[in-house]
Amino acid sequence: MALSPSLFAAKFGITERDLESYLSEALSAGGDYADLYFEYLSTSSIGMDEGIVKSASESVSLGVGVRVIAGERTGYAYSDDLSPEKIRKAARVAALIARGPASIVKTGFREASKHNLYPMLTSPHEIGLAEKVDLVKRADAAARAYDVRVFQVLANYADSIREILVASSDGRLSFDRQPMARMGVAALAREDNGVPQQGYSGGGGRVTLDFFLNEKTPEYFAREAARQSIVQLSAVDAPAGESVVVLGPGWPGILLHEAVGHGLEADFNRKGVSAFTGRIGQQVASPLCTVIDDGTIAGYGGGSRRGSLNVDDEGVPTQKNVLIENGILRGYLQDTLSARLLQSSSTGSGRRESYQHIPMPRMTNTYMLAGQSDPEEIIRSVQKGIYCTTFGGGQVDITSGNFVFQATESYLIEDGKITRPVKGATLIGNGPEALKYVSMVGNDLQLDEGIGICGKEGQSVPVGVGIPTVKIDKMTVGGTAA
Amino acid sequence: MSQLLDIAVNAARRAMELGATGAECTLSEGEEFSASVRMRDVENLKQAGSRAAGIRVLVGNLTGSSRTSDLTPQGIEKMIRGALDLARITTPDPHAGLPDPSELGRIDEAVLHLYDDSVLHMETEWKIAQAMKAEEAALSADPRIGNSEGASFDSYIGSRAFANSLGFAGEYRSTSCGLSVVPVAKQNGSMERDYWHTAAREASRLESPEEVGRRAAERALRRLNPRKVPTQKVPVIFEPRTARMLLGDLFDAVNGGAIYRHASFLAGKLGEKIASDALTVIDDATLPGLFGSSPFDDEGVRSRRTVVIERGVLKSYLLNTYTARKLGLKTTGNASRGLAGNAGVGPGNFYVEAGARSEADLIAGMRQGLYVTELIGASANTVTGDYSSGAAGLWIENGQLAYPVSEITIAGNLKQMLMNLEQVGANLEFRSSMASPSLVIAEMTISGQ
Numbered sequence: 037m038a039l040s041p042s043l044f045a046a047k048f049g050i051t052e053r054d055l056e057s058y059l060s061e062a063l064s065a066g067g068d069y070a071d072l073y074f075e076y077l078s079t080s081s082i083g084m085d086e087g088i089v090k091s092a093s094e095s096v097s098l099g100v101g102v103r104v105i106a107g108e109r110t111g112y113a114y115s116d117d118l119s120p121e122k123i124r125k126a127a128r129v130a131a132l133i134a135r136g137p138a139s140i141v142k143t144g145f146r147e148a149s150k151h152n153l154y155p156m157l158t159s160p161h162e163i164g165l166a167e168k169v170d171l172v173k174r175a176d177a178a179a180r181a182y183d184v185r186v187f188q189v190l191a192n193y194a195d196s197i198r199e200i201l202v203a204s205s206d207g208r209l210s211f212d213r214q215p216m217a218r219m220g221v222a223a224l225a226r227e228d229n230g231v232p233q234q235g236y237s238g239g240g241g242r243v244t245l246d247f248f249l250n251e252k253t254p255e256y257f258a259r260e261a262a263r264q265s266i267v268q269l270s271a272v273d274a275p276a277g278e279s280v281v282v283l284g285p286g287w288p289g290i291l292l293h294e295a296v297g298h299g300l301e302a303d304f305n306r307k308g309v310s311a312f313t314g315r316i317g318q319q320v321a322s323p324l325c326t327v328i329d330d331g332t333i334a335g336y337g338g339g340s341r342r343g344s345l346n347v348d349d350e351g352v353p354t355q356k357n358v359l360i361e362n363g364i365l366r367g368y369l370q371d372t373l374s375a376r377l378l379q380s381s382s383t384g385s386g387r388r389e390s391y392q393h394i395p396m397p398r399m400t401n402t403y404m405l406a407g408q409s410d411p412e413e414i415i416r417s418v419q420k421g422i423y424c425t426t427f428g429g430g431q432v433d434i435t436s437g438n439f440v441f442q443a444t445e446s447y448l449i450e451d452g453k454i455t456r457p458v459k460g461a462t463l464i465g466n467g468p469e470a471l472k473y474v475s476m477v478g479n480d481l482q483l484d485e486g487i488g489i490c491g492k493e494g495q496s497v498p499v500g501v502g503i504p505t506v507k508i509d510k511m512t513v514g515g516t517a518a
Numbered sequence: 519m520s521q522l523l524d525i526a527v528n529a530a531r532r533a534m535e536l537g538a539t540g541a542e543c544t545l546s547e548g549e550e551f552s553a554s555v556r557m558r559d560v561e562n563l564k565q566a567g568s569r570a571a572g573i574r575v576l577v578g579n580l581t582g583s584s585r586t587s588d589l590t591p592q593g594i595e596k597m598i599r600g601a602l603d604l605a606r607i608t609t610p611d612p613h614a615g616l617p618d619p620s621e622l623g624r625i626d627e628a629v630l631h632l633y634d635d636s637v638l639h640m641e642t643e644w645k646i647a648q649a650m651k652a653e654e655a656a657l658s659a660d661p662r663i664g665n666s667e668g669a670s671f672d673s674y675i676g677s678r679a680f681a682n683s684l685g686f687a688g689e690y691r692s693t694s695c696g697l698s699v700v701p702v703a704k705q706n707g708s709m710e711r712d713y714w715h716t717a718a719r720e721a722s723r724l725e726s727p728e729e730v731g732r733r734a735a736e737r738a739l740r741r742l743n744p745r746k747v748p749t750q751k752v753p754v755i756f757e758p759r760t761a762r763m764l765l766g767d768l769f770d771a772v773n774g775g776a777i778y779r780h781a782s783f784l785a786g787k788l789g790e791k792i793a794s795d796a797l798t799v800i801d802d803a804t805l806p807g808l809f810g811s812s813p814f815d816d817e818g819v820r821s822r823r824t825v826v827i828e829r830g831v832l833k834s835y836l837l838n839t840y841t842a843r844k845l846g847l848k849t850t851g852n853a854s855r856g857l858a859g860n861a862g863v864g865p866g867n868f869y870v871e872a873g874a875r876s877e878a879d880l881i882a883g884m885r886q887g888l889y890v891t892e893l894i895g896a897s898a899n900t901v902t903g904d905y906s907s908g909a910a911g912l913w914i915e916n917g918q919l920a921y922p923v924s925e926i927t928i929a930g931n932l933k934q935m936l937m938n939l940e941q942v943g944a945n946l947e948f949r950s951s952m953a954s955p956s957l958v959i960a961e962m963t964i965s966g967q
Contacts, residue, residue, distance in 0.1 A: 082607075085779070086779075088608075088609050088610075088611045089607070089608040089609040090581070090608065090611050090614070090860065091581065091583065091608070091859060091860050092581075092582050092583070092604035092605065092607055092608050093582070093583035093584060093585070093601075093604060093858055093859050094583075094584050094585070094600055094601075094604060095572075095584065095585035095586070095858065096585070096586045096587065096588065096597075097570070097585075097586070097587040098587055098588065099568070099587065108556075108559065108561060109559070109560050109561060109562070109563075110561065110562045110563070111562075111563050111564075112562065112563070112564040112565075112566075113564065113565055113566045114566040114568070115566065116568045116569065116570070116587045126566065129565050129566070132563060132642075133560070133563050165603070165604070165607045166607060169607050169608075187780070188779050188780060188781065190779075224779070224780065224781060224901065226780075231783075231901075231902055232780055232781065232901050232902075233901065233902065234781065234899070234901045274906070274929075276749050276927075276929065276963045276964075276965040277749035277965050277966070277967075278749075278965075278967060307556070307665070307667065308665055308702075309665060309667050309702050309709075309711065311709065392566065392568065394562060394564065428897060429895065429897075430895055431894050431895035431908070432894075433711070433892075433894060433910075435667075435702055435709050435710060435711040436709065436710050436711075436741075436744075436910075436924060436925075438894065438908065438910070438924055438925050439894075439895075439908075440894050440895030440907075440908035440927070441895065442895060442897040442906070459902075459904050460897060460899055460904055460906065461906045461927075461929065462895055462896075462897055462906040462907055462908055462927050462929070463927075464894075464908045464925055464926065464927050464965075465925070466925055512746075512925065512926065512927060512965050512966065512967075513927075513965060514906040514907070514908070514927025514928070514929045514965045515906065515929055515963070515965065516906075516929045516930060516931075516963040
């Protein structure tokens with residue numbers, strides 16, 4: 037019995053027959069497709085501030101979302117009560133979207149194939165609380181020990197385990213158990229009684245606490261946060277205007293997420309509202325650029341990258357999708373609905389924040405393949421420009437294609453050398469144009485540390501990004517210095 | 519007493535039986551509805567209800583929190599025990615605790631008018647029709663509007679109950695409904711979108727769908743064929759939508775949590791002149807029918823009006839019980855949290871008091887400058903005040919809105935921007951819990967070509 041390993045069968049006694057009957061209810065007024073998404077989410081978090089463990093909290097939530105698709109229409113309802121009456125009621129509400137005779141639900145499920153990217157032996161909740169507290173205490177101590185000028189430290193640790201079960205009217209059945217853990221450290225530093233400056237670092241992935249003992253320790257993140265706060269103490273005003281921009285490897289890959297990733301989500305393209313609509317096969321970046329969205333990256337601390345998933349939130353196995361190949365736009369990120377309407381297939385990109393949300397096409401881990409250039413050679417090639425190594429967030433207007441991302445650690449490049457640190461500044465560009473100015477791509481691809489959260493239409497999902505050192509010949513830098 | 523409040527009161531009592539020295543329990547229940555239409559057809563219909571509970575316990579100076587969606591007696595018992603277990607792993611914090619009992623209380627719900635039956639009685643067909651009409655008004659406004667990201671009508675009916683071990687027990691219901699539309703305008707290879715949105719606690723206070731559609735279309739159209747202006751320093755007018763975002767950055771800087779950590783450029787500035795005379799900022803959770811109003815805050819402290827900045831002088835931070843104790847001050851009734859966890863600080867209705875001049879007048883008075891209609895990826899460093907944001911808007915030449923601009927950034931420092939605030943418009947409208955009329959800043963750096 038395919039269902040038996042699932043928590044929903046074990047704890048709530050849900051059988052395949054139940055699933056079929058709920059799906060029949062959902063299609064009782066017609067419709068092309070229906071699915072059920074059961075979710076159990078358990079989270080815990082611990083926070084330290086001013087050297088005191090001030091907060092410790094945990095949360096449990098549970099529910100099921102029922103979706104009915106009829107053409108381009110979607111009906112959705114959910115319940116946080118898994119009793120058969122409540123699930124049936126949700127199914128009847130979702131069914132209101134369709135108006136016709138009942139559609140047939142295929143009987144007999146086949147379990148979808150899936151990856152095994154995070155074969156966790158221990159659930160985050162089998163780990164002692166004392167060990168979690170120890171992590172934040174170590175981070176606090178390490179940040180303070182880094183430099184006497186560090187005077188405030190916030191450190192937190194959070195983990196979760198999500199169990200999902202997806203059953204669809206076309207007979208697909210998937211379940212998955214998805215761990216997630218993350219640490220974050222923020223430090224404030226100041227000279228005597230001068231103006232404070234802040235630094236932030238964090239990371240994690242679909243890993244468990246062991247990751248922070250063996251791979252990336254609390255000290256690693258703490259020192260990085262403290263280092264950034266100290267660097268900022270000597271920062272000068274960022275330049276204003278167009279400039280050569282060199283992005284360091286790793287998290288600066290947020291450029292790709294904003295500049296091209298969102299604009300390639302299939303929902304925007306099927307509606308014709310993206311700046312990339314109708315551009316498949318066209319040159320949208322320099323030939324040095326190949327951009328991938330890959331939900332299957334494993335081999336990371338016994339688990340996987342933050343954006344990786346065995347199956348997406350529609351039960352479809354994730355895959356490695358080529359978005360841009362040598363500068364040519366190759367494909368969109370598809371969920372089930374867009375794939376149906378565009379006569380394409382899902383790229384394993386259907387994601388949702390929780391059972392309370394309708395899935396849509398989303399990114400997983402988005403990165404650019406490494407090129408040939410030595411990163412030092414890239415810096416040496418720049419007469420005047422800025423080198424950005426750390427970013428805050430970013431945002432895009434997918435219709436005009438304009439996007440921004442916020443540099444939080446940057447340096448001036450003068451005569452081929454990295455000189456003074458500059459203050460935070462927003463960088464702005466236009467998606468289909470910006471990557472055409474990429475003139476050098478480093479051989480040093482790095483993925484980020486695992487802190488990304490992507491927001492779209494009010495739904496947040498964890499994502500990853502990555503990039504090698506990249507030189508962009510022209511981009512607008514939003515500083516204040518002439 | 520409702521079932522929700524009953525659970526809250528009993529959970530707080532039960533936590534004390536199990537060894538807590540203080541407890542506060544929050545429950546919420548809500549029904550959400552949303553209908554979206556796109557290109558004259560229904561796209562999504564969503565409807566559902568949910569309930570959840572959260573508790574925070576104190577054991578001496580230790581605190582723990584837990585949240586659950588399982589409201590059965592067993593689920594609540596597990597939540598309480600979970601919070602107590604967690605409290606035992608924290609370290610003592612001398613400032614942790616419940617509010618001073620004298621601060622607890624509430625404003626009369628009937629006066630606040632946060633709930634209106636009209637939202638309960640709205641028919642699904644009517645709600646869909648509102649979205650349809652709004653989109654139609656946008657689509658038919660101009661031939662250059664041939665596409666749309668759709669229109670949606672949302673409504674929410676909720677209840678929130680709160681009880682603590684000091685004997686406070688209170689609950690309130692609230693409603694909201696809103697209509698928005700996002701048309702896409704296209705001309706000569708330029709494609710731009712914009713939106714308009716109306717929201718209220720009762721259906722009769724919404725702007726008409728025709729008005730919402732018309733304004734959204736007008737906004738999208740005026741963005742077409744934008745230019746990228748040269749890098750320069752000019753005066754900037756923030757329209758209410760973008761001024762409100764700037765006000766959000768100011769809120770972060772008067773938030774007691776940032777103050778006691780020395781993580782705000784306004785720390786230690788109480789009583790000092792931090793802005794021009796033109797600026798008066800109020801936080802008031804007692805204004806009837808508005809989104810930032812509530813009878814009591816998320817710690818059971820009575821809602822009130824606080825003058826934050828008066829004619830440029832910083833009069834008060836915004837505080838909950840904890841941040842107030844850290845600073846040796848009194849809470850301002852701004853405790854905010856989901857259901858569990860230590861309370862943070864949130865706004866009531868946080869707004870800039872209106873000035874005398876109309877926005878048209880402010881524009882007419884400017885020889886050259888930028889009228890900002892969109893901020894994208896705004897980044898304000900609360901610690902230092904450094905500010906840099908992507909922007910789009912209209913260029914002002916000789917007192918006229920001359921042409922659209924985009925793919926530029928605006929930058930400055932909030933400290934100087936507050937001092938350089940030249941004018942405040944008369945156009946104050948409350949569309950969410952933060953509201954500002956148009957603001958004129960004497961000079962900011964524009965990065966463009």
